[in-house]
Amino acid sequence: MKRDPILVVDDDDALRESLVEALEVLPVEITAAAGGAEAQALLAERRFAVVVTDLVMKGVDGFAVLAAAKQSYANCRVVMLTGHGSRDVAVQAMEQGATYYVEKPVDLADLRAKVKKSLEDHQKDVAYDDLRGQLERVFGIEGIVGQDPKMQRVLALVRQIAGTAASVLILGASGTGKELVARAIHNLSPRQKRPFVAINCGGMSEGTIESELFGHVKGAFTGAVVDREGKFEYAAGGTLFLDEVGEMPLATQIKLLRVLEERAVARLGDNKLRPVDVRVLAATNADLQQKVKDGTFRQDLYFRLKVVTIELPSLRERRSDIKLLVEHFLQHFRKLHGKDVESIDRDALVALVQYDWPGNVRELRNAVESMVVRARGNILTRADLPPEIWAPLPVDQDAWQFLAGQPWQEVERNHIRVTLELTGGNRQKTARAMGLSERTLYRKIREYGL
Ligand SMILES: Nc1ncnc2c1ncn2[C@@H]1O[C@H](COP(=O)(O)OP(=O)(O)OP(=O)(O)O)[C@@H](O)[C@H]1O
Ligand SMILES: [Mg+2]
Structure with missing residues (x-):
């Protein structure tokens, strides 16, 4: 993984160069900015692990750089260079989120140690965020499921x-x-x-x-x-x-x-x-x-x-989460009720995705619980669905999105099957509804083993 660089900000050319030189031993790239405005532009563009900035500068000062750094990236550490004996300002900088301050004239060894420590802390934050991100993608935060x-x-x-x-x-x-x-x-x-x-x-x-x-x-x-x-x-x-x-x-x-x-x-x-x-x-x-x-x-x-x-969005505004929620509740209720239900088949899932969910997640949770409790086999099918969900409804845009990317044959097979069910198995009506000739429909029924 590429590490975020250090940004050194000072409008005094000589001092800036000596700061950069002092930090060059550290294992990351260094970028220099000759003033606050330039620093703000850089901060808006990319992430920096550590920003070392002078406080008193012409135009945009160190406080503004500090604010820009914190706003652009919460994990950014800021080391502030302050005038000799200006303790009040230093305290103010710390209150506004600076990690360290170094008084001028700058003791370069001290600065290097503080920047090194900041870099290490930053690395830990990044590693932690990564791990948390991975966990959250799988489990959601605090049990809140939702990838939409x-x-x-x-x-x-x-x-x-x-x-x-x-x-x-x-x-x-x-x-x-x-x-x-x-x-x-x-x-x-x-x-x-x-x-x-x-x-x-x-x-x-x-x-x-x-x-x-x-x-x-x-x-x-x-x-x-x-x-x-x-x-x-x-x-x-x-x-x-x-x-x-x-x-x-x-x-x-x-x-x-x-x-x-x-x-x-x-x-x-x-x-x-x-x-x-x-x-x-x-x-x-x-x-x-x-x-x-x-x-x-x-x-x-x-x-x-x-x-x-x-x-909070209603469930029908985020249908892509229905599958995740169903799996989440299925695992929960199979353990709770000690049932051997392993999964749900595609047909039943499609019906759940298409349903309108006026009672949102709570209704879905209850539906899954009742399906698990009453399940006869270890895979839930359409036959296990509560009757209000079973009744086919007009399909809307979001439900199609859920189907996108699935093998066409499977989509077609299910589509024919559902339409046949709707027409009570009447092939003539099914063919007409689907815009197919009866012969084609007949061939597909055989092909798909319906
Ligand atoms: N995103 C989610 N992930 C997992 N479970 C959820 C999610 N949203 C809701 N639930 C579950 O659905 C049920 C209803 O949620 P909650 O009680 O928070 O809803 P509510 O908005 O307060 O409803 P009401 O307005 O009826 O009080 C709870 O069992 C909750 O755990
Ligand atoms: Mg509530």
């Missing part, structure tokens, strides 16, 4: 924002994996060791949901016989998942917003404010923007929740 570009974008975003404290609004139809994504964000975040607390905001009265969220003190309302902490307190240091947030009563929305802005909560019937340290994730299958327009969802809360928005 739409899902890959979702997963990239999950990875990117998991480590931050940003509120995330997860949108998607029922059964598309909103809760799975919420849990993945929590599990990939620094809060992973603290609780993940989910609350369903649908179908609860104002009083109940507020007592659940904020807690209450004894006597706050009839039935409040003891003090009770709410989910905000219970989730301290962790993540609070507000499911079906679109259903939250308006009065509760105002109180929730206050808690989020003040980062403090008061239990019902209590004046004492308790500090809140939770990350909030929210999900809904409702059109929140529409609810804002209708006046049933507060706009300020909407904006507060959607610092980051993740939209």
Whole structure:
């Protein structure tokens, strides 16, 4: 594997040359830039393992180079050269992501050691990313299966924002994996060791949901016989998942917003404010923007929740993942139910790919489970399919994509078979539907042993 090079940035020609010379013993290529602007152009073009940059330069300075380096490639290490005795600036550079700083006049041996260490750390990151990438391609992150570009974008975003404290609004139809994504964000975040607390905001009265969220003190309302902490307190240091947030009563929305802005909560019937340290994730299958327009969802809360928005595609928008999901669930349920089901045949799979999946992944999961449980043989066939999936539906574009690249004979064979089934075995109707002469159809039926 070719290693990423080092970039040396300094507008002082003599110093730049001596820096390059000092680093030449290291086992990677070195590129030099005579200023910040040139460095930015190079960084936009390719990846560098380590950037050594002077801080004070005419025009674009070292901070801008640092920002460009971090933005272009997260694994890039930056070593900043600072003026003698300018500790404050050095600290600022480290805060903005520099790995090391070296004071001027530069001790070349010290610089070399720091760049060498940065290179090694960078190599480790790259190796780790490679391995993780391989594993994720096979297993998905956190059990989220999806190779379709739409899902890959979702997963990239999950990875990117998991480590931050940003509120995330997860949108998607029922059964598309909103809760799975919420849990993945929590599990990939620094809060992973603290609780993940989910609350369903649908179908609860104002009083109940507020007592659940904020807690209450004894006597706050009839039935409040003891003090009770709410989910905000219970989730301290962790993540609070507000499911079906679109259903939250308006009065509760105002109180929730206050808690989020003040980062403090008061239990019902209590004046004492308790500090809140939770990350909030929210999900809904409702059109929140529409609810804002209708006046049933507060706009300020909407904006507060959607610092980051993740939209999950419906299953029919990513049919290429159906095969993977089927295999994933098949393995899961054969173990769970101790059944000897090994695989699913092509016909049954094609039917699953073509089906419309109004209930998305959850419906698919249930379908596979029921097929595994009721399976008679060790290969699932069309006969094992639930009846609503069995009924042939018009084929759409995406389903054809799934068939692309398969041997033509196989496609034709299946196509004739399905059409024959549709017409109840009537060869005349089948031939007409397929635009074949009856003779040709007859020959193909024999040829394919149908
Ligand atoms: N990409 C995926 N890979 C593997 N399993 C998935 C995926 N998406 C969803 N699932 C599974 O499908 C089921 C439904 O997912 P989940 O509960 O996260 O959906 P949801 O969007 O929250 O649905 P609802 O709106 O009905 O609450 C779960 O069992 C989940 O594990
Ligand atoms: Mg859910």
